[in-house]
Every structure is written in C-alpha cells, then in structure tokens.
Amino acid sequence: MKSNATVSLDHGSGGLASQHLIGELFLKYLTSPLLHDLEDCAVLGEYAGRIAFSTDSYVVDPLFFPGGDIGSLAVHGTINDLAMRGARPLALSLALIIEEGFPMERLERVIASVARSSQDVGAAVVTGDTKVVPRGKADGLFINTTGVGLVSHRHDISGKKAQPGDAVLLSGTLADHGITIMGSQAGIDIGGDIASDTQPLHRLVGAILESETGAVRVLRDPTRGGLATTLCEIAAASHVEIVIEENRIPIRPAVRTACEMIGLDPLYLANEGKCIIICDQDHAEELLQLIRRLPEGRDAALIGWVRDDRPDRVSLVTRIGGSRLLEPLTGQPLPRIC
C-alpha cells in the first residue's frame, strides 16, 4: 500500500475497490475463517447458555492516545459490556464509517490494533461493514463494535441486584482514561506516566464468577459519566442507597494532581478498564484478595457499602468526614471521550 494512499468514496461502493480494501487490508489482519468467507452474515456454532448481546459506537478524539487507540478501545469496550453481565465473549462485529481522504496508513494501524486486541480476548471479528462518506461529513473514523457472548445459567448479574449490607469494590484506579483524553484534546502535557486504562475485563470477571458463584450481585464498568453516575444508576435500579468513602477510592497521584489543576472531579471522569463489583459482604475480603492477584485488579479496593437508609441515593463520605450527595453527571465535561 502506498504510504500516501487515502480512503476514497470508491472504497465504500461495494464494488471492486471495496473488495480490494477488504482483501488487502482487513483480511490481512483479521484472520477468522468466518470473516474470510465474505458472507454478509456470519454463522457461528450452537452453544449452551444464554446469548449476551451488546453494542457501542466509538467516536473518540484523538484516534490515537497514550495507552491505546480507537481500535483497542472499541474491542475492550464491547468485551467489557459483555463481561458486566457475566458473559464469556464469543465473537465481535466491526463496522467502520470512514471519511473520504482518511490516510490508509492510519486505517491500517487501527485495524492492526483491533486484530491484536480481539486476538488477546479470544473473540474474533467474524463479520463487518465499511461505509465511506464524503470529506467533511464525518471526522476521520468512527467504529461500531457489537459483541455476542454466552452467560452460564449459574450467573444472574444485573444492576438491579444490589442489597443492603453488600460491599462495593472497585477493581482499580479512577479517571485514567478521562484525564488522558482530556489532556490529548487540549494539547496539555499532564505529566507523570498518565495513560488510558483501556483493557479487557473478561478474565477478571471470569475469575470472580468461577470462585464465588452467588456472592456477586452487580458488575458495572464506570465509563461515560464515571463512577458517580454509574453508582447512581445502580442505586436507582436496585432501589438502595450506596455510600462510598473518599479516602478509600484509589486514584493515581498524577491523575489526582491533573484533575485538581484542571478543575475536574475524578468521580465523573470515564474509565475504560475498571469495574464496580457489588457483592455479599461475607465474601468481600476474599474477592478483593482474588482480584488483587490479577494484573487488571492489582489496585482494587473496597470503597463502600450498600444501605437501605435513603433508596436511590449515592453518598460520599469525604476525607474530612462530611457527607456529600452524588448526583448523575449534568453537563458534558468533554465530548468524544470514547
């Protein structure tokens, strides 16, 4: 492929140029035989278990950022949504909307990243679609990934299942993705070794569910809207109060400093490789130790409790011992975070 080649409208025609793009670029990296069949629809096998199904479009700006890119983000994001219902990922779809003139070399880097990430999680891209829109009608590249997974009958994980007395665990540090994208968009060097936390969580979830069937009630990844908004959603769905303690929440010092400098609350910034685990309190310590032994969970912490005092509310016990009500995110701190 020429180094200065770009994507043209022809590449989205469904004709010869589309076939070349698929054959010479996509199939070079994405190696599933189902995809190579070039059918309009993939037919997977028959599986025992309930089918999990989740979709996300990715419009992150910039496309490449410290710690990842739109390709790895698109794979991890959808894998994590499947994992949050206890699903083992099975297969992914990949749909691209490309702006005419987009550099072929950047497209190749993104596809290589999708391929690496999907290979790592063991869920191949088995079906896809490519559209090209005229210059100025999109911004470089938008990606949709949709995932299919399987849920064992033993598991029934849902945002509605939190119960008073349960413990609230967080699998790692907060706000790494949000502050990284913020810095990249603003062209600010936020210093330290700050990078997106984009990573797949299905292994961590798999390990948790294998060891403690029944103890885990809720899994949720605090992406857009951050920890505060996600906890508000869980509190409302389960009709419980959730109380978290500020001094228990793990945040990297460099991230905390950057948030203070810019004036952003890390509780509302997006995370792309962390999950909230709400579980029976009797198993909390055991689960926490298990999570901390995994690389994805080494900074995990118990951050709070489920109560029944004020249903549908989330409270923060501040560092100095006060109490603050946490509302869902209002306004938009920054667009195109994912």
Place this chain on the structure above:
Amino acid sequence: MKSNATVSLDHGSGGLASQHLIGELFLKYLTSPLLHDLEDCAVLGEYAGRIAFSTDSYVVDPLFFPGGDIGSLAVHGTINDLAMRGARPLALSLALIIEEGFPMERLERVIASVARSSQDVGAAVVTGDTKVVPRGKADGLFINTTGVGLVSHRHDISGKKAQPGDAVLLSGTLADHGITIMGSQAGIDIGGDIASDTQPLHRLVGAILESETGAVRVLRDPTRGGLATTLCEIAAASHVEIVIEENRIPIRPAVRTACEMIGLDPLYLANEGKCIIICDQDHAEELLQLIRRLPEGRDAALIGWVRDDRPDRVSLVTRIGGSRLLEPLTGQPLPRIC
C-alpha cells in the same frame, strides 16, 4: 418535547441528559423489557440452533426518501443479511452517532420508524448506544444495527454453494432503491411512482426454506454494487459461471426510463428488498410459484442459470442475443446509498 429542540453534546455524555433522551424518546417507542432494563448488555434466552450475526452501518443521504427512511432501512438491511444465511431474526442492537444540533423531531421520526419496522419483523431492539459529536463532525445521523438470529441445522445456505445446472431466481424488480436515492440526492423528480424497495425478506426466505429444504443453495441480496456485482461475488465464491438473460430481468418501466435518462445501468444500482435465489433446477419452477404468491415476491422471475464453462465469470445475454461479460462495479456511481 419542544418542537424546536435539538440534540446537544450533553445528550451523549452518559449523564442526566443522556438518561432523559433514552427515557423520554427511545423507550417511548422501543418497548422491549430487555432494553428497558437499561443494562449495558442484553441477555437473551438460550436457543437451539446456530447463532447468525451480522452488522451494517447506515449513512444514507437523505435520511428520509420515498418509500422509507434511515430507520426502516437500518432494520430491513440487517434483517435481510441474517435472512440470506437462512436465519430467523432474534434481536437487534441500535447504535446512533448524532451530530450536535440535529432536530429532536427528526430523531423522533427515525426512532418511531425503527420501532415500527422492528415490531413488524418480530426482532426487538434489545440493546443500544448513543454518541453525539460536535457540529460539523458528522452529517446529521448515522445508524448501526447489528442482528442476532438462529439458523436451523437443516439449512446450509452460502455464496459458495452454487452448482452448474442450478437456476438463478430474482425475487422482484431491480434498481428501485438506487434510482430513488439518486433522484433524491440530485433533487431530480424522476417521475412515476418510483420509491425505494426497502422491505424485510425474512418471511419470504422462511417460506422458501420451509417448503424446499436442500433445493436452495445460495441466497444473497444485491445491495451496494447491485445485481451484477453480487453475482460476480457468488460466481467467484462458488467457482462457477453465472449466465443471466437481460429480457428476463424485471425492471419497472419508470425505473428503466429514469436509468436511461441519467445514464445509469440498473444492473449496478442498489436494491434493499430483493434477493437472488440460486436453487436446484428441478425445484426452480415450484419455488418461483411459491415466491410469487408472497407480496415481497410478486414480480419474481427466473433470470438465468449456473454453468461450468467459464468459472468465476458472469455473462449477460443481451436483449438482441449478444453476450456481455459483467464485471464487479468499478468507481462509485453515488455515495451514501445506504
């Protein structure tokens, strides 16, 4: 909702405004309990059969056109891709990329159309995603739908299965969608009662497969690239020659006239509610009668045959008896057809 309301960046924040948009607009029309659970991932039941999985993004311009809109197109397109492998549709995902400032009233019309179409096909939208990008970074609205379906073990339909001697059927008239969008984009009144053929084909496919297990080898819908390009793909995948006869191909007179006026070949224009059926010749006439009894297939015709003379080639026997080789589409007659 106010009549002059528009979509803002806040609606894509994942916070309170997102929740309002979902609650007040999306859930008003899309009524699946799985979607109303507001989980990041839907968990369907357990089903007997192989899982079919297909994705498409829709960037059609204009969003509303004679015969349909981006909402119905997005439902039918994905349902049809599932149907082309013999799959019964089970559930749909819906992911929106919206440009800041997009009129809320237009969004509501599209969502209502998605709801009507998905209800009609019996495959609910069970999971979704909404992203908003700043003004000028997209063009109004892009939609991704991904579908999950089930294939019975009796069926093995694929573009690779055409065999010499097979008959080639077409389920209806050609080029209706392509010429309609062409006219809308150019602002040309192409006259007649020309409208998009966007429609779901799963019922037609279901009827065919129920009656004639084993006789149907290939199903394919000739969308982007049209009949000629799609037949080229089948000829290549099955390593056969396909010969079609020009005077057997059904085209509405008004569409034929418009194509001649504009100088477009209807064999290369997109269709959104038609399929090619390649089947054992001994069952062709019986299948054709069956298809013609269904509203989706009333104009169906036998248009040609599979041969082994020149593998990977598609030939057209012209109206005056000559023979013309059909190549895959080169160049792009018009962008954003779907």
